[in-house]
Amino acid sequence: xxxxxxxxSGQDAEDRSGLSEVVEASSLSWGTRVKGFIACFAFGILxxxxxxxxxxxxxxxxxxxxxFYTFGNIASIGSTIFLMGPLKQLKRMFEPTRLIATILVLLxxxxxxxxxxxxxxxxxxxxxxILQSLSLTWYSLSFIPxxxxxxxxxxxxxxx
Numbered sequence: 001x002x003x004x005x006x007x008x009s010g011q012d013a014e015d016r017s018g019l020s021e022v023v024e025a026s027s028l029s030w031g032t033r034v035k036g037f038i039a040c041f042a043f044g045i046l047x048x049x050x051x052x053x054x055x056x057x058x059x060x061x062x063x064x065x066x067x068f069y070t071f072g073n074i075a076s077i078g079s080t081i082f083l084m085g086p087l088k089q090l091k092r093m094f095e096p097t098r099l100i101a102t103i104l105v106l107l108x109x110x111x112x113x114x115x116x117x118x119x120x121x122x123x124x125x126x127x128x129x130i131l132q133s134l135s136l137t138w139y140s141l142s143f144i145p146x147x148x149x150x151x152x153x154x155x156x157x158x159x160x
Contacts, residue, residue: 101139
């Protein structure tokens with residue numbers, strides 16, 4: 001458990017610079033981090049489920065779905081900030097192995113909200129929600145060693 005704490009908080013292989021010591025001196029305890037992660041992740045799931053229920057509301061349902069679904073996904077991704085810390089989370093998001101996936105996820109978030117609020121195009125909002133799910137899946141697979149390669153091979157076999 002201590003090894004997991006060190007890896008997730010970034011203490012495992014990092015050198016101790018003055019800035020990192022200041023950041024860690026003001027950080028939350030491990031128990032508080034886990035509670036924050038669970039609360040934020042549960043809020044994200046709740047928002048996504050609420051968005052799914054609001055899908056059936058007449059006239060504004062699809063817009064409400066797009067907004068709640070997007071905010072739910074943002075909260076779910078943001079929940080890992082409690083475990084790793086904001087700087088380490090940002091560094092990991094923009095590592096070369098997941099840079100394209102991160103950009104796609106953020107672009108889908110923005111385009112979903114734009115289609116719901118500014119363009120008022122429900123069809124586009126639904127398409128961007130679907131793309132959001134696919135890009136989040138691809139992004140999540142980037143954290144599992146060899147998972148994306150396995151998915152690529154699986155699709156190659158299925159489509160051949």
